[in-house]
Amino acid sequence: MTKTVLISGAGIAGVSLAFWLRRHGFTPTVVERAPALRDGGYKVDIRGAAIPVVQRMGLLDRVRELRTDVRSGAVVDRTGRRVASMNGDSFGAREDDDAEILRGDLNRLIFESTRDEIDYRFGDSVTAINGTEVTFAGGRTESFDLIVGADGVHSRTRALAFGPEREYVRDLGYRVAIYTVPNHLGIDREELTYVSPGRTTLVYSTARDTGAKAMFLFTAPEGIDESDPRRALREAYADQGWEVPRLLEAVDAAPDFYYDTLSQVHMDSWSTGNVALVGDAAHCAAPSSGQGTSLGLVGGYVLAGELAAAGGDHGAGFAAYERRMRPFAERNQKLGPANIKRMVLGSKGQVRTSMTMLSVMSKLPGRDRLMAAMMAPLHKAANAIDVPDYEETRRAA
Missing domain, CATH: 3.30.9.30 (D-Amino Acid Oxidase; Chain A, domain 2)
Known part of the structure; x- marks a missing residue:
């Protein structure tokens, strides 16, 4: 069943997908236009269904060691007077199991757990897709069984395979x-x-x-x-x-x-032929949703798992991935416009x-109970998917 898979984008969704594809016996290659892995970045939350995904990676303890440890939050007026103060978890709408980490720290953690087994190519990008043939910015052409765009809201892969950005991205x-x-x-x-x-x-x-x-x-x-x-x-x-x-x-x-x-990304389908999309490229919920990282982690896990469960039939795998992920993505997308109006x-x-x-x-x-009640829609959306243990299922079979 071994298939070669090109992943465009070495962000959270891309490295997560690469991790799980390798675990399921695929041969992933990751191409990233940036010259190196992006470090630092803003702080992000891992919550809900993304927690068991990171746990199954064997990385949850390390994530907790690298947490931001933001202990308090306050709203100030134009003079700097603190109008309201809360503990960090309440201010950040986190529950007990949630983990806040810098995006770059999480990205590097997953990358370093796979770098010896996966071909990562930095400083390059996809410029054309013709069936299984992919042309890179450097000029060479290679063949891959499957191609996955994990290259964000402004995905070049999506534009090449599905059409221009204006058809899918909503400001x-x-x-x-x-x-x-x-x-x-x-x-x-x-x-x-x-x-x-x-x-x-x-x-x-x-x-x-x-x-x-x-x-x-x-x-x-x-x-x-x-x-x-x-x-x-x-x-x-x-x-x-x-x-x-x-x-x-x-x-x-x-x-x-x-x-x-x-912006958000809305598409009728996340795959066409042997090309699929994952993470923000497929269904960006906007940073105001607070769920972009979790969606990327879960999406990479589910796409790899469903491809493995489908054996050699990538069409069936893509369809199963979308059936499982779409309701979850759409529920979390609803948070984006609602949250930004409060922010x-x-x-x-x-x-x-x-x-x-x-x-x-x-x-x-x-106050903590009141804040928890206000954040209930976020946590319900974060848990609105069943994440099967694909490895356990495979062993049982």
Whole structure:
């Protein structure tokens, strides 16, 4: 049954898929256009159905060792006064089994567990697909039985096999920017959030990191040229209070600056012929869902497992993967638009009301239970899939 599989993209979904394909006897090759594995990045949550997936990888203990250990979170006003404070898990909507980790740490952990068994090719990308023949940016052509796009919301593989991005990617009307900043606030494993109409700014510090990260979530800026994202960010936040001006001073020197639309991917099918999609390339739920990493982990696990269960019939494997994953993905996609409207508030009145509610709630003795009730939809969506033990099933057969 051994089949060669080309995976385009060495992000969470790509390395997760490679891990499980190798475990099931396939021969995966991973191509990544970046010159090396991307380190650092923003903090992400592993929750719900993704927990047993990481556990079956044998990596859960290491994930917990590398957790961000963010211990508290607070909302501040433009003067820096703390309007509301909570413990880190409540602020981050985490339950007992959930794990928060830097995206780059998780990516490297999975990569390093497979690097001796899998052919990883950095600094290259797919430029054409013709049946089983793949042409790379470097000019060579190779043949693979299966091809999987794990290359994110702006997937080149999806464009080559399914059509242009505009047919599948929906802009939610918001932007996100994130980059490393000097920790001039001296925060230690803490997250601070400043909210103004149409603009939300977060700064956080994690364990084992002497610096800090600044994150900006905001409505799509009207009348601002976004061809230069750094300049667009500065213009969008030009009139902001709190520490925003100082945070913006660091944007030009930031080596890890990231700026993008807050978008989702909606497709009628995630496969065509011998090509399939996984993770954000197939069903991006937007960063505001809080579920992108978990969807990538679970998607890689399910796709590999269903291909193995289908034997040599990749069409049946792709179909079974989609039947199992689509309801889960669609349920989590619903979180994206709903959450961003709570994260980025539209008016001064909404900001005042929200700040008052948070201030009152943070002082109540049952605040953790109230927060848990508010986050119940997230945790129900995170667990809205059965993840079979494909290896146990195979051994039983």
